Structure formats: C-alpha cells, structure tokens
Amino acid sequence: MSDAVETPARVTESFGRRVIVETSAGSRTSAELFGKRLTCVCGDEVMIRGPSQSSGDVAKVVSVAPRRSLFARTDSRGRTEPLAANLSLVIVIIAPNPEPDLYIADRYLAGAALAGISGALIVNKSELPGAEDPDFQARVNDYERAGYPVLRLSAKNEPTVAPVRELLINQSAMLVGQSGVGKSTLTNRLAPESERATRTLSDSTGEGRHTTVSTALFRLASGGELIDSPGVRDYAPPPVEDAMVQVGWPEILKLAPECRFNNCLHLREPGCAVLAALAENTLSARRYESYKRLLNIMRGLAPEYERRR
Ligand SMILES: Nc1nc2c(ncn2[C@@H]2O[C@H](COP(=O)(O)OP(=O)(O)OP(=O)(O)O)[C@@H](O)[C@H]2O)c(=O)[nH]1
Ligand SMILES: [Mg+2]
Ligand SMILES: [Zn+2]
Known part of the structure; x- marks a missing residue:
C-alpha cells in the first residue's frame, strides 16, 4: 500500500x-x-x-470523522473524558448482586439522554433469589414507568438473552454499570469471539475487583454492535446548565410543560406539576431525589464548566 x-x-x-x-x-x-x-x-x-x-x-x-454522538463522563478532576463515539444506545446493567447503586444507573441514563443517545436497562442475574425482592422489583418498575426498555434476564441462560439480540439490531450499544454485574459475561454470550475475561468464581467475593480494563467493540452476527466497558464506582455526565438536567428524567420532562413557570426546576416553585405528582405518589420519590442529586453535582461542577467555556 x-x-x-x-x-x-x-x-x-x-x-x-x-x-x-x-x-x-x-x-x-x-x-x-x-x-x-x-x-x-x-x-x-x-x-x-x-x-x-x-x-x-x-x-x-x-x-x-465528525461524530454522530459522543458519550462522555466527568472525571474526578471535573474534566470531561470521552468514553465512546457514535453510540445510539447506552444499556445500563444492574443485578441483585452486587448491591445496585441506582443513582449511578440514573446518571448513566441521564448522560446518555444529554448526549442524544437512547437508554435501556438490563436486570441481569434474574434467577437469583434477590431478584424476587419486592423493593428491588419496585425500583426496577420505576424505569419501566419512566419509559425505558427494561429486560430481565440471566446472561448465563441462553433463552433469556434473545430479547437483547432483538434490542441491538441496527444499534451501536454500550454496556455500562458497576463491576461484577455481568457486562462481559453477556458480551461473550452475544459475541462469542469477543472472549472477554470475566470474574472467576474464586474472585467472586473480592469486593471492588474490576475484571475488565478496556472498552471494546464487537459486531453481532444477529445485527448491531456491542461495546463492553470496565465497571465503575461512580459516573457523572459532563457539566450542563441547571435547566438541562431534567432531560435525563423522561418522567419529569413529560410533566414540566404543566408547571406554572416555564423555567421551573421542580424544587420549591409554586404550581409545579412535578411536586404535585410527587405528593400524589405518581412519580417515584427515589427517581426525583436522584434528579435533585445530579442538579447539585452539576452546580458543583459549574466553576470548572465556566472556566473551560
Ligand atoms: N448467577 C449469575 N451469575 C452471573 C450471571 N452473569 C454473570 N454472572 C457472574 O457474575 C460475575 C461477574 O461477571 P462479569 O461478566 O465479569 O462482570 P462485569 O460486569 O464484566 O465486571 P467488570 O468487568 O469488573 O466491570 C462472574 O462470576 C459471572 O460468572 C447470571 O446471569 N447469573
Ligand atoms: Mg467485565
Ligand atoms: Zn416544576
């Protein structure tokens, strides 16, 4: 050449x-x-x-080439770090074990939405008894009520994985989530040639152990492509203005046009439809709390955001 x-x-x-x-x-x-x-x-x-x-x-x-989308995070120094380009879908994986931190899941879904990327949730290890816990199920149902696709499966059980293949057709999707939820196990199931290392049984009690160290893309014979990524202890999207944060909460964004003020942040404003839904229990209090937490995180990042503008 x-x-x-x-x-x-x-x-x-x-x-x-x-x-x-x-x-x-x-x-x-x-x-x-x-x-x-x-x-x-x-x-x-x-x-x-x-x-x-x-x-x-x-x-x-x-x-x-110019990117159709860029999925990124804020690192511990407040800087924006790109994670993957040209994604159409971010799939957050949780499992009954390790104990889920749903605030991380929410921020991932928010980071995707803010980057113009769709979001979905996979509940892996669904065969474990912890998946039957009513509180766990109620929290998972919050995502369905918010409008996200939610798939419950066991990466180790082939028939339960079929809906993921369906979801991935024509998508460029990235698997994200805490360490040990089964991202690489699922990647190996969907793209056998990927041969990703997964946590072995002898490691399974090792708290905070991260098996995957690199982000890698694989094409699926069934259509679409899948990116496996290292597990995280935390995730925050790159800084945005206060009014943008609600873009990460479809159920809040849907109510916002009914608020009295069109710049309502749904905190204490009179005539707020989000606070009304909260009082009526038609909006998940945990998801709303999560929205307020990201708003606070973004306000903390504001000085860095302004400096870099
Ligand atoms: N019971 C059960 N265990 C599973 C399932 N899927 C994965 N595991 C186990 O969970 C452990 C962690 O799986 P990994 O695929 O390495 O998890 P990961 O999310 O890639 O972890 P990091 O690479 O550290 O982020 C391994 O011991 C898997 O065998 C499942 O559906 N059921
Ligand atoms: Mg892994
Ligand atoms: Zn409001």
Missing part, C-alpha cells in the same frame, strides 16, 4: 495513543495516532494510512 493511500476504519479499542481498528474488509489491526492533537475513542470512524516502510511498521490514524 502506498503511503498516500488512506482507507476508512473503525476504532474498536483504544489505549491512549494506540488503538485497534477494524477495516471495512473486517480485519483488525493495531494503529497509532498520527500527530499530537489527534484523539479518538472506541466507536470512532477514522482514516488510516499504511502500514508501509516510510511510515514505520504500524498503521497511522490520520483523521477522525
């Missing part, structure tokens, strides 16, 4: 300056970012050059 020839490719895994790309012919190869200012993440569409003698023995990523 001549040095000047550029070919399109897809980033399927990223390790800083080094990435794995998949060419349109379907082969995967290692590549390096060309030039210091170039950055890319899993899911990016790029142009690569080489490998050839004069560019060294490794292919170079020379440009990144």
Whole structure:
C-alpha cells in the first residue's frame, strides 16, 4: 500500500495513543495516532494510512470523522473524558448482586439522554433469589414507568438473552454499570469471539475487583454492535446548565410543560406539576431525589464548566 493511500476504519479499542481498528474488509489491526492533537475513542470512524516502510511498521490514524454522538463522563478532576463515539444506545446493567447503586444507573441514563443517545436497562442475574425482592422489583418498575426498555434476564441462560439480540439490531450499544454485574459475561454470550475475561468464581467475593480494563467493540452476527466497558464506582455526565438536567428524567420532562413557570426546576416553585405528582405518589420519590442529586453535582461542577467555556 502506498503511503498516500488512506482507507476508512473503525476504532474498536483504544489505549491512549494506540488503538485497534477494524477495516471495512473486517480485519483488525493495531494503529497509532498520527500527530499530537489527534484523539479518538472506541466507536470512532477514522482514516488510516499504511502500514508501509516510510511510515514505520504500524498503521497511522490520520483523521477522525465528525461524530454522530459522543458519550462522555466527568472525571474526578471535573474534566470531561470521552468514553465512546457514535453510540445510539447506552444499556445500563444492574443485578441483585452486587448491591445496585441506582443513582449511578440514573446518571448513566441521564448522560446518555444529554448526549442524544437512547437508554435501556438490563436486570441481569434474574434467577437469583434477590431478584424476587419486592423493593428491588419496585425500583426496577420505576424505569419501566419512566419509559425505558427494561429486560430481565440471566446472561448465563441462553433463552433469556434473545430479547437483547432483538434490542441491538441496527444499534451501536454500550454496556455500562458497576463491576461484577455481568457486562462481559453477556458480551461473550452475544459475541462469542469477543472472549472477554470475566470474574472467576474464586474472585467472586473480592469486593471492588474490576475484571475488565478496556472498552471494546464487537459486531453481532444477529445485527448491531456491542461495546463492553470496565465497571465503575461512580459516573457523572459532563457539566450542563441547571435547566438541562431534567432531560435525563423522561418522567419529569413529560410533566414540566404543566408547571406554572416555564423555567421551573421542580424544587420549591409554586404550581409545579412535578411536586404535585410527587405528593400524589405518581412519580417515584427515589427517581426525583436522584434528579435533585445530579442538579447539585452539576452546580458543583459549574466553576470548572465556566472556566473551560
Ligand atoms: N448467577 C449469575 N451469575 C452471573 C450471571 N452473569 C454473570 N454472572 C457472574 O457474575 C460475575 C461477574 O461477571 P462479569 O461478566 O465479569 O462482570 P462485569 O460486569 O464484566 O465486571 P467488570 O468487568 O469488573 O466491570 C462472574 O462470576 C459471572 O460468572 C447470571 O446471569 N447469573
Ligand atoms: Mg467485565
Ligand atoms: Zn416544576
């Protein structure tokens, strides 16, 4: 291949300056970012050059195509860190075990919505007795009532996984959630060639152990593509203005037009339809609490947000 020839490719895994790309012919190869200012993440569409003698023995990523979406997080220093590009769906996985932190799930779904990406919930390990707990079920039902697709399954039990294949057709989806919920187990089930390492039985009591260390994309024979990602202890979306936070809560956003003030943040304002729904118990108090928490987190990030504008 001549040095000047550029070919399109897809980033399927990223390790800083080094990435794995998949060419349109379907082969995967290692590549390096060309030039210091170039950055890319899993899911990016790029142009690569080489490998050839004069560019060294490794292919170079020379440009990144405009993104249809960018899913990102705020890191511990308040900076925005991109996680994946060109997603159409973010799937949060929870399980009865490890104990779910639904505030993380809510913030993931909010981060997706704020990036113009759809959200869905998978309840894995549904065969465990903890899945029968009425309180757990009520909390899961909150997501259905809010309008999210919710799938209950066991990644280890093939027939229960079929609805996920259906959901993923024509989607570019990323699995996210706490460590140990079964993201990689499900990825292996859906894309057997992915061969993702999963937590072994002897590790299963190891609190806070993170098995997966990289974000990686796989194509599914049944259609669509799936990205497995490392488990997290927390997640917050990049900073947004106060009025935008409710975009992450479809059930609140739906009520907002009925509020007396069109800039209502649903905190203490008179004539607030959200507070009325809360008093009538038609809105989940936990989900509302979660909305207020993200509003507070975003206000905490505001100075950093302004500084970087
Ligand atoms: N009982 C049960 N165990 C499951 C199921 N799915 C996964 N597991 C187990 O849960 C543990 C964690 O699974 P992983 O797939 O490694 O979890 P992960 O979400 O990828 O974890 P990180 O990579 O650390 O984020 C493993 O021991 C799996 O065998 C399930 O449906 N039922
Ligand atoms: Mg994993
Ligand atoms: Zn209101």
